[in-house]
Amino acid sequence: MNQPLCRTLALAAMVALLGAGLATQAQASARSGRVHKETVPEFSGGLIVRIKSDAVLDERLIARARALAARHNVSLAQLRRLARGGHLMQLDKVLPHSVLRQLADEIAMLDERIDYVEPDVVMVPMGLSNDKHVGEQWNLTEAAGGIDLAGAWAMSRGAGVVVAVVDSGVRPHVDLMPNLLPGYDFVSKRAVARDGDGRDPQAWDEGNWSTAGQCSTAHGDPDDSSWHGTHIAGTIAAVSNNGIGVTGIAPKAKVLPVRVSGRCGAYTSDIIDGMVWAAGLPVQGVPTNPHPARVINLSLGSVNSCSKAFQAAIDAVRAVGTVVVAAAGNSDIDVSRISPAGCRGVIAVAASTREGAKAYYSNFGRHITVAAPGGDMVQAAGNGILSTYNSGTRRPATDVLAYMQGTSMAAPHVAAVAALMLSVNPRLEPDRVQSLLKGSARPIPPAQCRGGCGGGLVDAAAAVAAAAVAP
Ligand SMILES: [Ca+2]
Numbered sequence: 001m002n003q004p005l006c007r008t009l010a011l012a013a014m015v016a017l018l019g020a021g022l023a024t025q026a027q028a029s030a031r032s033g034r035v036h037k038e039t040v041p042e043f044s045g046g047l048i049v050r051i052k053s054d055a056v057l058d059e060r061l062i063a064r065a066r067a068l069a070a071r072h073n074v075s076l077a078q079l080r081r082l083a084r085g086g087h088l089m090q091l092d093k094v095l096p097h098s099v100l101r102q103l104a105d106e107i108a109m110l111d112e113r114i115d116y117v118e119p120d121v122v123m124v125p126m127g128l129s130n131d132k133h134v135g136e137q138w139n140l141t142e143a144a145g146g147i148d149l150a151g152a153w154a155m156s157r158g159a160g161v162v163v164a165v166v167d168s169g170v171r172p173h174v175d176l177m178p179n180l181l182p183g184y185d186f187v188s189k190r191a192v193a194r195d196g197d198g199r200d201p202q203a204w205d206e207g208n209w210s211t212a213g214q215c216s217t218a219h220g221d222p223d224d225s226s227w228h229g230t231h232i233a234g235t236i237a238a239v240s241n242n243g244i245g246v247t248g249i250a251p252k253a254k255v256l257p258v259r260v261s262g263r264c265g266a267y268t269s270d271i272i273d274g275m276v277w278a279a280g281l282p283v284q285g286v287p288t289n290p291h292p293a294r295v296i297n298l299s300l301g302s303v304n305s306c307s308k309a310f311q312a313a314i315d316a317v318r319a320v321g322t323v324v325v326a327a328a329g330n331s332d333i334d335v336s337r338i339s340p341a342g343c344r345g346v347i348a349v350a351a352s353t354r355e356g357a358k359a360y361y362s363n364f365g366r367h368i369t370v371a372a373p374g375g376d377m378v379q380a381a382g383n384g385i386l387s388t389y390n391s392g393t394r395r396p397a398t399d400v401l402a403y404m405q406g407t408s409m410a411a412p413h414v415a416a417v418a419a420l421m422l423s424v425n426p427r428l429e430p431d432r433v434q435s436l437l438k439g440s441a442r443p444i445p446p447a448q449c450r451g452g453c454g455g456g457l458v459d460a461a462a463a464v465a466a467a468a469v470a471p
């Protein structure tokens with residue numbers, strides 16, 4: 001059973017277990033009864049218009065301001081008077097700051113009664129969130145290798161979007177549980193599944209440990225359980241501002257766990273059924289998914305050209321508007337040799353380091369859409385990606401956090417950014433999401449990614465701003 005199996009695309013697994021006191025921290029927070037108020041609301045933008053002291057903001061002036069706004073395809077509503085002579089005008093959608101600034105200048109020049117017009121800028125808390133280990137999440141905010149998440153959160157946290165993690169299942173981690181939807185177990189073979197049966201409605205990760213020689217001669221070493229899906233789910237939507245653990249990139253989004261891999265990997269046939277089900281399409285013998293995903297994360301693959309069956313599944317889910325994001329793979333070769341990342345219509349994600357260069361292991365090539373943080377733990381353990389994990393080496397044990405590295409860790413960054421984009425603009429088609437991600441990324445100099453990293457390092461703030469104004 002070695003050939004048809006797709007391997008998960010993470011290296012080196014766990015080298016550090018942090019947050020061993022997670023449960024203790026959660027209990028302490030509950031005891032203190034602290035309420036973590038969201039400091040940044042979902043955001044549509046506005047303008048502060050100040051009128052000179054002897055003037056009034058009359059209906060004619062408001063109508064002329066509205067006409068200017070209409071030229072930028074937004075409507076402007078007068079919200080309320082502010083202290084000290086200002087009026088707050090609210091827009092009905094998000095505009096990039098540069099466009100908002102331009103509209104402000106245009107309105108300011110309408111009439112000499114106007115003193116000034118300024119964008120109603122959202123202030124983002126400097127610490128991003130109060131999650132205990134957010135300071136170790138360099139991948140979210142650091143200037144060189146981070147994805148500019150603070151800027152994106154001013155516009156979106158992913159509300160209303162479902163992201164499917166088609167992977168090893170998940171553990172009910174305390175920092176993840178509130179954002180998990182009921183998923184499904186698509187592992188059809190009992191020997192792979194370890195839960196005593198085939199397909200069933202429980203997407204829990206039972207552990208994918210194996211003994212020496214159990215899987216194949218190519219992977220003959222024994223393996224500990226990887227808790228791969230739990231780590232990926234945390235990167236997408238770990239609970240934010242709860243005082244414990246980490247934060248996900250799209251903490252208002254929901255994760256749909258779709259279990260396809262177990263001991264020794266995942267069969268292509270199970271991955272295909274899991275993907276199709278995730279998108280809300282019918283799969284024989286399984287009830288229809290009541291929470292269709294707009295984004296599917298595939299952090300698995302094999303060194304094979306894209307199979308016809310895999311391509312057909314990708315085409316089917318894209319046809320109903322679902323974005324497919326796949327890890328490029330960790331062999332330092334051209335991604336066109338990898339399935340599913342090399343398939344048509346897939347957003348292929350390379351892995352980058354804390355310095356913002358291609359990671360040594362990451363695949364590359366013209367088919368890459370963007371790179372995202374996958375980390376390099378050869379440099380230092382803390383230069384990996386920190387997320388939710390389990391301490392069990394075989395069977396599940398306690399909730400912990402751990403660093404992992406790989407294109408498996410890079411892909412969920414992009415899946416989560418796609419969720420932020422779809423939250424501000426649900427009409428975006430998969431092709432549009434892909435082109436906006438690529439066009440808004442920060443280019444990586446060729447010397448830092450020989451072979452090509454697509455548009456460069458994914459930029460969450462620029463991608464969400466571009467999504468907000470896209471038709
Ligand atoms: Ca099962």
Ligand SMILES: [Ca+2]
Pocket residue numbers: 131132175238239240241242243244245246247
């Ligand atoms: Ca948290």
